[in-house]
Amino acid sequence: MSKLYVDYAQYHQLIDQVIAKVQDDGFKPDWVLGVSRGGLFLADGLSRALRCPMAVIAASSYGAGEAGEGTVQGVLQVSASVACVGHLAGRVLLVDDLADSGHTLEALVHHVQAHYPAIHALKTAVVWVKPHSVFKPDFAAHWMTDDAWIVQPFEVRDFQSRDSK
Structure with missing residues (x-):
């Protein structure tokens, strides 16, 4: 699988695009709920720009593949609570x-709606949407046309030792 390396300058531009889309839509959240780990940078940017508090939920469906890169999607695990x-x-x-x-x-989305009934409006935002995604978020900076593995700037350490071998 090809890799798309994104640096911090590019990443911040993409975050700004998502912020602009949420603002243009007029959706004014009471909370930004970031998914740990990958969603935290975007959640922080949105929380600051939209002037609302940030909460965190931990979720993971990726495990180590044959190369140990965390690229194999498996069973979703979700934290028992939101911080x-x-x-x-x-x-x-x-x-x-x-x-x-x-x-x-x-x-x-189903988990949050089921466990937090006081939420009366829920929208979703991401930086990227891959072409085969079964879920279409409300806001995204980039709708991809290929299935490259995205190496975000904060993930470089995950790949440095493997890529240099």
């Missing part, structure tokens, strides 16, 4: 880095 200061309610923007297969975001 936030306050009560998660009202309008929530659920944020992750990308919609790859889309199954993680789709499952998280």
Whole structure:
């Protein structure tokens, strides 16, 4: 699988694009709910730009593949609680880095709606959407036409030792 390396300058431009799309839409969340780990940079940017608090939910469906790169999607695991200061309610923007297969975001939407009934409006935002995603987020910076593995600037350490071998 080909890799797309994204540097911090490019990443911040993409975050700004998502922020602009949310602002243009007029959706004013009471909370930004970031999915740890990949969604945290976007969630932080949105939380600051939209002037609303950020909450965090941990979720993972990727395990080590044959090369140990964490590139094999498996069973979704979700944290038992959301980390936030306050009560998660009202309008929530659920944020992750990308919609790859889309199954993680789709499952998280159902999970959040089932476990947090005080949420009355839930929208989703990502930086990238892959072409085969079954889930279409409300906001995205880039709808990809190929299936490259995205190496985000904060993930470079994950690939440096493997790529140099």
